[in-house]
Amino acid sequence: xxxxxxxxxxxxxxxxxxxxxxxxxxxxxxxxxxxxxxxxxxxxxxxxxxxxxxxxxxxxxxxxxxxxxxxxxxxxxxxxxxxxxxxxxxxxxxxxxxxxxxxxxxxxxxxxxxxxxxxxxxxxxxxxxxxxxxxxxxxxxxxxxxxxxxxxxxxxxxxxxxxxxxxxxxxxxxxxxxxxxxxxxxxxxxxxxxxxxxxxxxxxxxxxxxxxxxxxxxxxxxxxxxxxxxxxxxxxxxxxxxxxxxxxxxxxxxxxxxxxxxxxxxxxxxxxxxxxxxxxxxxxxxxxxxxxxxxxxxxxxxxxxxxxxxxxxxxxxxxxxxxxxxxxxxxxxxxxxxxxxxxxxxxxxxxxxxxxxxxxxxxxxxxxxxxxxxxxxxxxxxxxxxxxxxxxxxxxxxxxxxxxxxxxxxxxxxxxxxxxxxxxxxxxxxxxxxxxxxxxxxxxxxxxxxxxxxxxxxxxxxxxxxxxxxxxxxxxxxxxxxxxxxxxxxxxxxxxxxxxxxxxxxxxxxxxxxxxxxxxxxxxxxxxxxxxxxxxxxxxxxxxxxxxxxxxxxxxxxxxxxxxxxxxxxxxxxxxxxxxxxxxxxxxxxxxxxxxxxxxxxxxxxxxxxxxxxxxxxxxxxxxxxxxxxxxxxxxxxxxxxxxxxxxxxxxxxxxxxxxxxxxxxxxxxxxxxxxxxxxxxxxxxxxxxxxxxxxxxxxxxxxxxxxxxxxxxxxxxxxxxxxxxxxxxxxxxxxxxxxxxxxxxxxxxxxxxxxxxxxxxxxxxxxxxxxxxxxxxxxxxxxxxxxxxxxxxxxxxxxxxxxxxxxxxxxxxxxxxxxxxxxxxxxxxxxxxxxxxxxxxxxxxxxxxxxxxxxxxxxxxxxxxxxxxxxxxxxxxxxxxxxxxxxxxxxxxxxxxxxxxxxxxxxxxxxxxxxxxxxxxxxxxxxxxxxxxxxxxxxxxxxxxxxxxxxxxxxxxxxxxxxxxxxxxxxxxxxxxxxxxxxxxxxx
Numbered sequence: 001x002x003x004x005x006x007x008x009x010x011x012x013x014x015x016x017x018x019x020x021x022x023x024x025x026x027x028x029x030x031x032x033x034x035x036x037x038x039x040x041x042x043x044x045x046x047x048x049x050x051x052x053x054x055x056x057x058x059x060x061x062x063x064x065x066x067x068x069x070x071x072x073x074x075x076x077x078x079x080x081x082x083x084x085x086x087x088x089x090x091x092x093x094x095x096x097x098x099x100x101x102x103x104x105x106x107x108x109x110x111x112x113x114x115x116x117x118x119x120x121x122x123x124x125x126x127x128x129x130x131x132x133x134x135x136x137x138x139x140x141x142x143x144x145x146x147x148x149x150x151x152x153x154x155x156x157x158x159x160x161x162x163x164x165x166x167x168x169x170x171x172x173x174x175x176x177x178x179x180x181x182x183x184x185x186x187x188x189x190x191x192x193x194x195x196x197x198x199x200x201x202x203x204x205x206x207x208x209x210x211x212x213x214x215x216x217x218x219x220x221x222x223x224x225x226x227x228x229x230x231x232x233x234x235x236x237x238x239x240x241x242x243x244x245x246x247x248x249x250x251x252x253x254x255x256x257x258x259x260x261x262x263x264x265x266x267x268x269x270x271x272x273x274x275x276x277x278x279x280x281x282x283x284x285x286x287x288x289x290x291x292x293x294x295x296x297x298x299x300x301x302x303x304x305x306x307x308x309x310x311x312x313x314x315x316x317x318x319x320x321x322x323x324x325x326x327x328x329x330x331x332x333x334x335x336x337x338x339x340x341x342x343x344x345x346x347x348x349x350x351x352x353x354x355x356x357x358x359x360x361x362x363x364x365x366x367x368x369x370x371x372x373x374x375x376x377x378x379x380x381x382x383x384x385x386x387x388x389x390x391x392x393x394x395x396x397x398x399x400x401x402x403x404x405x406x407x408x409x410x411x412x413x414x415x416x417x418x419x420x421x422x423x424x425x426x427x428x429x430x431x432x433x434x435x436x437x438x439x440x441x442x443x444x445x446x447x448x449x450x451x452x453x454x455x456x457x458x459x460x461x462x463x464x465x466x467x468x469x470x471x472x473x474x475x476x477x478x479x480x481x482x483x484x485x486x487x488x489x490x491x492x493x494x495x496x497x498x499x500x501x502x503x504x505x506x507x508x509x510x511x512x513x514x515x516x517x518x519x520x521x522x523x524x525x526x527x528x529x530x531x532x533x534x535x536x537x538x539x540x541x542x543x544x545x546x547x548x549x550x551x552x553x554x555x556x557x558x559x560x561x562x563x564x565x566x567x568x569x570x571x572x573x574x575x576x577x578x579x580x581x582x583x584x585x586x587x588x589x590x591x592x593x594x595x596x597x598x599x600x601x602x603x604x605x606x607x608x609x610x611x612x613x614x615x616x617x618x619x620x621x622x623x624x625x626x627x628x629x630x631x632x633x634x635x636x637x638x639x640x641x642x643x644x645x646x647x648x649x650x651x652x653x654x655x656x657x658x659x660x661x662x663x664x665x666x667x668x669x670x671x672x673x674x675x676x677x678x679x680x681x682x683x684x685x686x687x688x689x690x691x692x693x694x695x696x697x698x699x700x701x702x703x704x705x706x707x708x709x710x711x712x713x714x715x716x717x718x719x720x721x722x723x724x725x726x727x728x729x730x731x732x733x734x735x736x737x738x739x740x741x742x743x744x745x746x747x748x749x750x751x752x753x754x755x756x757x758x759x760x761x762x763x764x765x766x767x768x769x770x771x772x773x774x775x776x777x778x779x780x781x782x783x784x785x786x787x788x789x790x791x792x793x794x795x796x797x798x799x800x801x802x803x804x805x806x807x808x809x810x811x812x813x814x815x816x817x818x819x820x821x822x823x824x825x826x827x828x829x830x831x832x833x834x835x836x837x838x839x840x841x842x843x844x845x846x847x848x849x850x851x852x853x854x855x856x857x858x859x860x861x862x863x864x865x866x867x868x869x870x871x872x873x874x875x876x877x878x879x880x881x882x883x884x885x886x887x888x889x890x891x892x893x894x895x896x897x898x899x900x901x902x903x904x905x906x907x908x909x910x911x912x913x914x915x916x917x918x919x920x921x922x923x924x925x926x927x928x929x930x931x932x933x934x935x936x937x938x939x940x941x942x943x944x945x946x947x948x949x950x951x952x953x954x955x956x957x958x959x960x961x962x963x964x965x966x967x968x969x970x971x972x973x974x975x976x977x978x979x980x981x982x983x984x985x986x987x988x989x
Contacts, residue, residue: 052980056925057951059984062974064823064967065916069886069909071808077889079804085904089802089892103894104839106860107688107763107786115681115766117141121778125684128784129836131702131744132863135780138682143770145674146590149173154585156615156647162186162581163652171584171669178603178665181580181610181650183658188574190453191308191659194488194538202298204290208244213285214304218277223310223317225447227272227488229536230286230302231519234259234267239295240404243288245271252323253441255360256291256406260523261503266300268520269408270534272356273443274319275306291404303536305488307573309447316448318343318424327438329370331430340375341444342425347417349450352457354490354569355383356445356534357426358410363400363437368430369526370437371397372409375425383413384494384530384565387463396494397431399526406440410534412492413567414449414457454483454572458548463564471507471514471551475566484543486573489517491535493550493566497524499559506563508535509549521555530564538573578661580610580652586671589644593673594772596638598623598648603665605629609653610664614640620649627664637671646671677772680779683764686786690761696789697753700746700859705769707777710736713768714745720755724766730756736769742782753788785859787839802899805891807845810909812884819879823914825871827888829858830906835898836860842869844878845887852889864905917965921958921976921984923951933977938968947976 074081080088109125123136149172155161166180197212211230218224226247234241237259244254252271259265275282284304290297309315326338334340345353355374363370373395374383384395398407426444430437449455458477466472474493491508500523508518518535535550550566600612609626614637623640627633637646648669652662699716716730717723725731729749737743749756757763763786769779827842839860843852856869871878879886886909892900917936923929931949935942945965951958967974976984 051927052982054925054927055929055978055980055982056923057929057976057978057982057984058922058924059919059974059976059986060922061918061920062967062986062988063918065913065918065961065963067817067911067913069810069812069911071907072811073809075807077805077807077891079806081806082901085907087804087806087902087904089804089900091802091899103790103896105688105692105788105790106837106839107686107788109684109686109765109784111685112136113683113685114138115683116144116679118680118682123781128684128781130861130863131742131783131865132861133782135703135782138680138779138781140678140680140769140777140779143675143677143679145672146593148586148589148671148673150584150669151587152585154583154647156583156585157620159581161583162579165582171666174601174668176603176667178667181582181664181666183578183580183652183661183663185576185661186579187577189312189576190574191311191576192573193306194304196301196303196538198301200298200300201288202296203288204293204296206289206291206293208242208287208289211286211288211299212302212304213283214306215281215283216306218275218279218282219308220277220279221310222277222308224275224277225272225307225309225317225445226275226284227270227305227536228284228286228303229268229270229518231300232257232267232269232288233263233265233298233300234295235262235298236292236295237262240291240402241267241288241297242291243269243286243299246285246287247275248283253358253360253408254406255408256404257408258401258405260401260525261521264521265503265523266519266521268518268533268535270410270536271358271408271441271443272445273321274309274317274445303538305536305538307488312452314448314451316345316347316452317445318345319443319445322442323440325438325440326428326442328435329428329430329437329439330435331433333427333429334425339429340425340427341442342423343444343446344421344423345417345446346421347448348419350416350418351448351450352414352416352455354445354447354449355413355415355424356410356443356447358408359426359428359439359442360406361398361409361428361437361439362403362406363398363430364403365434365436366400366403368432368434368436369397369399369529370428370439371395371431372411372426372428372439374411374413375427376415377422381415383411384532385461387564390528394528394530396530396532398529398531401525409532410492411494411532412490412534412569413565414459414569449571454574456570457568459567461565463562465560465562466553467557467560468553469555469557471509471553473549473551474563475550475568477548477568477570479541479546479548479570481545482543483572484541486538486540488571488573489537489539489548490569491518491548491550491566492532493552494530494532494564495520495522495552496528496530496562497522497554497559498527498562499556500524500527502554502556502559504552504554504559504561506533506550506552508537509551510537510539511546514551532565575659576661578652578658579655580662581649583615583647583649584669585648586646587644589641589646589671590673591641591643591646594675594677595673596636596641597634597672598637599672600624600627600633600669601667602627602629602631602633603667605664606662608658608660608662611651611653613649613651615647615649616640626653634672641671675772676774677770678776680769680777681767682779682781683766684784685762685764688757688761688763688786688788690757690759692788692790694753694788695750695791697749697756698746698787698857699749699765700744700783700785700787701765701767701781702742702744702783703779703781704740704742705736705777705779706739707771707773707775708737708739710769710771710777712736715766716756717764717766718755719758720752744783783859787857787859801895801897803892803895804900804902805889807887807889808907810886810888812879812886812911814881814884817911817913819876819881821914822875823912825875825878825886826910826912827855827869827871828906828908828910829867829869829904830864831858831902831904832862832864833860833900833902834862835900836862838896838898838900839893840902841891841893842867843889843891844871845889846877847880848877857893915966916961916963917967919960919962919974919976921951921960923953923955926953928952930979931976932979934962934965935975935977936965936967936972937975938970938972941968941972
């Protein structure tokens with residue numbers, strides 16, 4: 001007892017350990033169950049996937065419900081019934097014509113040729129004479145790539161081209177013969193260069209130092225209007241400030257001036273002439289120097305301009321320039337060699353000209369002056385004009401302060417000239433009898449303004465004066481609003497002071513700002529001296545109105561200042577805006593290829609990038625930002641090539657402000673197209689009687705491909721156009737159906753059928769089959785036939801011929817199949833004939849019109865051939881509404897002299913019903929198939945039907961009548977869904 005109690009106590013102590021053991025054991029059981037279920041589920045899923053993979057269901061056909069009717073009566077009209085369904089033609093006598101017999105002819109190929117890489121595998125043209133399963137076989141080849149060069153220029157966006165092609169045809173070959181794309185100027189016509197400097201530079205060096213320069217690359221033989229302006233001051237009244245203007249290293253003008261007032265007297269110097277370009281770089285510059293190291297010459301501001309003239313429309317410019325020093329001029333105008341320079345102009349209409357005359361002049365005397373003038377039309381006008389009561393030489397004159405001085409005289413005027421020849425002379429004279437005057441760097445210009453520039457001008461000729469120490473207006477030019485842009489402004493003025501003790505000032509003022517655009521301060525050396533100067537300024541004006549003035553004042557009211565002959569000219573600087581926008585276009589592009597690339601071969605390209613855009617029908621899309629030079633530029637255009645027309649444009653990348661014309665060389669532009677596809681191409685040839693007059697031509701091809709969905713093109717050569725048609729008569733195209741299933745294609749030509757043979761009666765037919773695939777396929781031709789109807793001619797005579805016709809009646813039970821339940825009717829015929837030169841017709845009796853009508857032709861064959869002929873849309877008229885009788889008549893197309901036997905194996909009527917669908921299925925897999933759903937789709941219908949159909953493996957193709965499914969008119973697609981999720985598809989019409 002104690003032992004039991006002791007063990008009982010021990011058990012109580014160990015009960016927690018027992019619980020742990022039980023928990024572990026239960027966990028193991030649960031894990032085992034879960035693993036077993038997972039293994040079972042995995043096995044079941046693998047079994048399901050395996051069974052699903054074994055399913056192979058084919059939907060062979062889907063068509064409307066139908067009823068076949070056999071003939072209830074056979075009756076021979078002409079000929080003999082030999083028993084069963086065998087018939088024979090019998091002879092009859094009648095009148096016919098001699099000469100070429102009319103009637104029906106059947107033509108077949110006698111030769112062939114393979115095209116591209118197509119291979120002939122088997123068979124001969126004799127296999128093409130009957131639809132009997134005896135084939136000519138041709139093997140496809142991998143489709144070659146297409147190199148399609150650009151076709152033409154275009155204008156799809158309605159905007160005019162910008163730029164030009166030098167040789168557009170060069171784009172159609174890759175041969176290093178380039179089409180140069182040249183930018184066009186769509187802006188102004190002015191090519192100009194300018195530089196300004198407004199920071200002073202002083203020097204005490206007697207050697208010239210550079211102050212400012214302008215460099216550019218000139219065009220060979222181009223004409224440039226070069227203008228230069230500089231303002232000088234000097235620190236000493238006993239020393240000279242020097243300046244010179246150069247073209248490269250050639251001095252064009254040199255001036256030496258001494259101030260009467262140190263530091264504050266401003267001495268403007270200017271120059272202008274016509275420069276002829278050399279094709280190289282040219283540099284114009286101002287240099288300054290001091291006559292002594294003890295004095296400083298300072299350049300305050302300067303400007304240099306170069307405006308090209310020869311490329312401006314309607315431009316006219318006349319000039320003379322002479323850098324030779326002409327000395328010893330006397331006081332008579334025009335009597336010394338070198339004292340007169342002349343140019344002539346001959347405007348054809350009333351025209352404004354800018355006249356410029358400048359020179360370095362010196363009196364070579366501190367007690368005598370030198371005088372210059374412009375002489376227009378031999379005294380019709382003098383510029384400056386001579387004020388009455390003044391000395392004869394007081395046009396423009398100056399007296400040297402020191403004989404070392406060389407003064408700058410510049411006269412500017414804007415004048416209107418009438419049609420005809422006009423003389424403009426620039427002249428010099430001394431004012432006393434001692435011939436000391438000389439001049440150098442003579443420049444005389446006349447530049448046409450009207451119809452060349454946009455310009456504004458104002459002119460004041462008569463003398464005015466003032467003793468005011470504040471600026472007084474003399475000439476005012478108003479530029480109206482709406483004329484924003486860059487302008488070159490010239491302001492000329494001739495001045496005189498009445499005292500040798502004081503200075504006076506003249507300025508060019510723009511919109512109320514004086515002193516910054518041109519300034520002169522001078523203390524006269526002689527109170528009779530008139531000093532001519534021209535101010536220059538380039539400025540950007542907004543679209544507001546603007547005012548330009550020449551103004552003057554005395555610096556001491558004790559002196560009177562006189563002014564005369566002041567002209568202001570504002571020329572709008574309208575630079576060229578070079579742009580390129582040239583469209584090119586491809587037409588008839590094969591845009592169905594799998595790989596489509598644009599390839600542009602370039603030569604040398606300008607610094608400006610050349611962009612390529614694509615026209616998407618409404619806007620331009622950039623596809624190449626910048627072409628690279630001297631190489632192929634290739635880019636895929638599959639996303640853009642969606643139609644036979646493909647349009648691009650070449651565009652310059654800097655079109656907003658582009659004053660430099662760019663030129664780009666393009667060697668070729670092409671589309672590179674290819675497929676992962678195979679093609680078969682065959683041409684069949686035959687002969688005919690060229691003397692026959694064809695009235696109808698029916699051409700037929702029957703054959704198949706060893707793959708489905710081949711894009712097929714059939715073409716009968718048109719000798720009138722000397723080409724294979726691409727539409728209309730002589731052209732058929734389609735997509736083939738199931739692999740290895742023969743299809744018949746036929747076209748009738750009733751207008752000019754003789755166009756499809758040459759003068760010798762030869763004809764040819766081409767077949768092209770293309771499919772995107774990685775597998776080679778074959779084409780099998782069973783029948784190629786030309787059926788021609790020829791018109792007879794000649795003399796009437798009697799002869800014996802053979803003919804056959806018989807009819808069959810079919811009884812349609814209208815109680816069971818009312819007309820309103822019928823969709824259409826077809827005749828199914830299978831027969832062979834002993835003579836293949838005679839055609840046969842199938843007619844249906846029209847009960848409403850009480851006469852037979854042809855519903856189809858039966859091309860002859862020595863072997864059994866199947867024909868399916870639709871009654872067409874008028875099928876109801878072929879049913880006798882009283883008793884449901886349908887009558888078919890079989891007859892020869894035209895009697896001939898050969899007796900023919902016709903063996904009919906099948907002649908039955910297929911009544912196609914509106915309601916119900918027949919599905920033909922085949923289970924080619926190794927497991928049973930359970931069909932659970934059927935989908936019917938077209939463009940407007942998308943409907944699902946429940947189904948419960950079973951097919952065993954290898955079961956002969958059964959047909960299922962689905963009474964609840966009605967097929968839509970036109971094209972449709974039927975999809976069969978199995979329980980395991982597989983699908984079979986059929987597409988039909």
